[in-house]
Amino acid sequence: MLEAVGERTKVVFVCNPDNPTGASLGAAEFGRFVERLPDTVVLAIDEVYYEFVRRADFPRSIELLNDRPETLVLRSFSKIYGLAGLRIGYGIGHEDLIGYLDRARHPFNVNRLAEAAAVAALEDEEHVRETLAVNAQGIEYLTRELTALGFEVAPTDTNFLLVRAGVGVYDDLLRSGVIVRPMGGFGLPEHVRITIGLPEENERLVKALRSLAPEAP
């Protein structure tokens, strides 16, 4: 990405943790990238999966704002808080940068109901705790079961898994009533992205995959 930055580059988006790989960058790696990024380039850090991160050395991006005001940290209520239908998230940045965004944004782009729900969500620590527990358990279960079925499962810092399941598995699963995401559009025709579900949903997926791979244990 650094190599792709040129004279005309205005903004760089870094998705951390990344969608659809589930991978994340640690503070050291991320720091090396930021150090070399010219300060004429706005750095937009997409952290919509922030709350799911499990690695201890995740970059403290908000602290970066002091040294690098040309930075915007983006978070969302669509993921861990489950409010995607209300269309609300937030950005944290220097007031000058936010001022430019304010000039260009549509008026009333966040409605009052969404705002009330978001504020309530921030206080709902039990929901976050429970979601993290269900997610962690689901990651462990699915990683174990899918690996046993012979699939390659990428480590994740999100609420989904990137799985090398083979060409056609997306369609086969669809026929058995399980919807995952095909990754052909990302240049990964053999992969699917699987959102971690409730335990019974995860079990249903594993059963469906097992019936597709009768030769596996």
Ligand SMILES: *Cc1c(COP(=O)(O)O)cnc(C)c1O
């Ligand atoms: C879901 C998602 C978004 C969009 O979030 P919204 O707040 O629902 O618009 C942005 N970036 C990534 C990486 C996502 O996965």
